[in-house]
Amino acid sequence: MARYRGSVCRLCRRENARLFLKGDRCYSEKCAIDRRNYPPGQHGQLRPKFSEYGVQLREKQKVKRIYGLMEDQFRSYFHRADRMKGITGENLLQLLERRLDNVAYRLGFASSRNEARQLVRHGHLVVNGRKVNVPSYLTRTGDVVEVRGGSQKLTRVQAALESVVRRGVPSWLELERDAFRGRVRELPKRDDLSTPEIHERLVVELYSK
Numbered sequence: 001m002a003r004y005r006g007s008v009c010r011l012c013r014r015e016n017a018r019l020f021l022k023g024d025r026c027y028s029e030k031c032a033i034d035r036r037n038y039p040p041g042q043h044g045q046l047r048p049k050f051s052e053y054g055v056q057l058r059e060k061q062k063v064k065r066i067y068g069l070m071e072d073q074f075r076s077y078f079h080r081a082d083r084m085k086g087i088t089g090e091n092l093l094q095l096l097e098r099r100l101d102n103v104a105y106r107l108g109f110a111s112s113r114n115e116a117r118q119l120v121r122h123g124h125l126v127v128n129g130r131k132v133n134v135p136s137y138l139t140r141t142g143d144v145v146e147v148r149g150g151s152q153k154l155t156r157v158q159a160a161l162e163s164v165v166r167r168g169v170p171s172w173l174e175l176e177r178d179a180f181r182g183r184v185r186e187l188p189k190r191d192d193l194s195t196p197e198i199h200e201r202l203v204v205e206l207y208s209k
Contacts, residue, residue, distance in 0.1 A: 056206035059199050066198075067096045068113050073136075078207050089200030090190045097188040100127065101135035103145055107175050107182035108164025109157055124151035139184050146181035 050058060064074045081091035096102065101117040104125055110116035117135045119125055125132065127145050139145065147157055161177055169175045172188045 053206075056202045059202040060206050063093075063096075063198055063200070063203055066113075067099070067102065068117065069096075075207070078203070082207075089204045092203065093190065093193060093198065093200055094188055095138065097193070098138045098140075098184075099135060100125070100132060100137040100139060100145070103139050103173065103182070103184065106170055106173055107145065108161050108167075108169065108177075109145075109147055109180070109182075111156070111160045111163060115156065115160070119147075119151075119157070124148055124154070124157075141184055141186055143184045144181060145184070146179070152180045 060074075064071070067074075069077070077095050078088075078092055081095055082088050084091045097106075101113055101120050104110055104116040104119060105113045109125070110119055120135045120137075121133055123131050123133045124147060125145060126148055127137070127139065127143055129144075131148070147154075151157065157180070161180075164175070164177075169182075170188065170192050172184070172186050172192050174183045174185050176182065
C-alpha cells in the first residue's frame with residue numbers, strides 16, 4: 001500500500017491544526033503550528049478563502065491524515081459507515097477509533113499513530129492473547145490489547161507510556177500501565193473523541209455529492 005513519506009509537519013500546517021503526527025514534538029515549542037502558522041508553499045501566507053466544496057475537502061483531508069489513511073481506504077470506511085445503523089459521521093469516527101493502531105496509540109503504547117502502526121506490523125502487540133499484525137484490525141468491546149513480553153523492553157514503548165499522562169487515556173479504554181495491557185471497555189462515542197476538533201458532517205456532505 002502507498003504511504004505518505006514527506007514531512008508530517010507540512011500536513012499540520014496545511015490543515016492549520018495540530019494533527020499530533022510527531023508525538024512529543026507536537027506538545028513542545030518546536031511544533032510547526034507555533035513556529036510557522038500558515039500553509040506551506042510559495043503562496044501559503046496569502047490565506048485564500050475556500051468555497052463550500054473547499055471547506056468540505058479540507059475537513060476530509062484533515063480526518064484522513066489524522067488516522068494516516070490513503071484515499072481508497074478512507075472511502076471504504078465511509079461506505080461501511082453509511083451502511084451501518086445510526087449517524088453516518090459518528091459511525092465513521094467510531095470505525096476509525098476502533099482500528100488496532102489507533103487503540104495502541106490511545107493506550108499510550110506509541111507516541112503517534114504512525115509509530116503504533118509500525119508496532120502492530122512488526123508483531124509487537126497481541127489481542128486476546130493472539131498476535132495481530134494488521135493495523136486495520138477492528139477491536140471490539142472486551143478485547144484485551146497488550147505488548148508482547150519481549151517487546152515491553154523497547155525504549156520507544158517505555159518512553160511512550162511515560163508521556164501518556166500528558167494526553168490521557170480516553171474513557172472507553174482502560175490501561176494497566178505496569179502490565180503493558182489495555183482493555184476496550186466499550187465502543188467509543190462521539191463525545192469521547194479528543195482534539196483536534198473534527199466536523200464529520202462536512203465529510204459526509206462531501207461524499208454524498
